Amino acid sequence: MHKELLEDIGEKELIKRLAEFMPKNQVSDDCAFIKAKNKNLLINTDSLVENIHFNDDTISALDIGWKAVACNVSDLISSGCSKIIGVNIGLVVPSKTDWLWIKDLYTGINLALDYFGGLILGGDCSVGKEKVISMTALGKQGEIKLRRNSCKPNEIILTTGIHGLSKLGLMIKSKTIFDSDIALSHSLINSSLQQFCRPKLKPKFLKKILKTRTNKSIKMIGCTDSSDGLFQALLDLATESNCKAIIDYAKVPKHKNWPTGNKWDEYYFFGGEDYELVFSLPRKWANNLLNEDQTITEIGYFLEGDVSVNFKNCDNKNLLKNKSFSHF
The missing domain is CATH 3.90.650.10 (PurM-like C-terminal domain)
Known part of the structure; x- marks a missing residue:
């Protein structure tokens, strides 16, 4: 049986196939809409992967932190978000990562949150071969x-x-x-x-x-x-x-x-x-x-x-x- 590799089917086809495991129209937009009792929420997840989205030669840890927030907040804004609530951060880094890199990353995240609104709500850390910053942002759905x-x-x-x-x-x-x-x-x-x-x-x-x-x-x-x-x-x-x-x-x-x-x-x-x-x-x-x-x-x-x-x-x-x- 012929194997279908991700490099062959591409990102859009992958998302289309993953949509079959979800409710209808769940992947039509980057943000998910959650209808709650007191307020309607928007939730979005984006990941930045070393050597795919960034490397140390082209961008500082401080700016990576800012961009990690920005790419999530952008999806919230483009869905009609009226207020940024905060972000959860999944951090994967090699064990030999310099602490100052982590400090600068989180400083950049807080600088962006000070500008756009919201707080760091929590997250998780793990070791890996390359750095990955996976962020989930929550916001309040606006009137439109x-x-x-x-x-x-x-x-x-x-x-x-x-x-x-x-x-x-x-x-x-x-x-x-x-x-x-x-x-x-x-x-x-x-x-x-x-x-x-x-x-x-x-x-x-x-x-x-x-x-x-x-x-x-x-x-x-x-x-x-x-x-x-x-x-x-x-x-x-x-x-x-x-x-x-x-x-x-x-x-x-x-x-x-x-x-x-x-x-x-x-x-x-x-x-x-x-x-x-x-x-x-x-x-x-x-x-x-x-x-x-x-x-x-x-x-x-x-x-x-x-x-x-x-x-x-x-x-x-x-x-x-x-x-x-x-x-x-």
């Missing part, structure tokens, strides 16, 4: 649920901030050699390193969504984050909502000094770890939000049709041939 399966045809697609910076930050930290005709500005370098090491996220996003809402009967909208890249975020929304996404390449927001070229399009759309929000709203609501927050940009719209992500006003014919990051 943000879910990947709630986008609708004719809604406007929007995104917070700009993308590609974390990918570039990693490349700079990894001492990647760029083409001789590429000169990175100090502004672009600083923004990229900031986004790679200590992403700030959008903790006030839900409040702005509520403030600009035109119809209070709407209790759910389509949303996800760009932790796996902007293209994957768009594809996830289209897939779960069974819609066709049309993206206007000319409207996609970029850093003012972002280089041009097919390779830089790849970094931008498929880089990941930017933790920006990608979502859709009815036109009137979208206009209100765009007037309220100048950092949010309209980049396209959804239509009825086969699940897909399509670009217009784009000269890069090879853009869709790129692939999103996969853990396997």
Whole structure:
């Protein structure tokens, strides 16, 4: 009998198969929703694995701690979290790990929690061959649920901030050699390193969504984050909502000094770890939000049709041939 290896089936297919062991729609979003008597909760788990997500050459323990919180909080925010309660930490480290590395890691975790909210609730420690930080974050579900399966045809697609910076930050930290005709500005370098090491996220996003809402009967909208890249975020929304996404390449927001070229399009759309929000709203609501927050940009719209992500006003014919990051 032929063995099916994880490297062959890939991360998305693995999640699809694991979903068969869970209640319906349990893996449609990164966060799990728990309906409780007094308050509804969101719970999310993310793991950072040495030599997959980080290594000592590219990022400090202090910044790893921050990012471990950020990647979890980002999923809570993109599900409509109104308050971060705290995190549980599963720590796996080799026995010869320097205590100062652990101290810096937890210092970074607390710095992030001071910024985003919440406390360290507990956790577990174990020995292993490589460092692993597995974190579970809990938050309170807000008034509006943000879910990947709630986008609708004719809604406007929007995104917070700009993308590609974390990918570039990693490349700079990894001492990647760029083409001789590429000169990175100090502004672009600083923004990229900031986004790679200590992403700030959008903790006030839900409040702005509520403030600009035109119809209070709407209790759910389509949303996800760009932790796996902007293209994957768009594809996830289209897939779960069974819609066709049309993206206007000319409207996609970029850093003012972002280089041009097919390779830089790849970094931008498929880089990941930017933790920006990608979502859709009815036109009137979208206009209100765009007037309220100048950092949010309209980049396209959804239509009825086969699940897909399509670009217009784009000269890069090879853009869709790129692939999103996969853990396997």
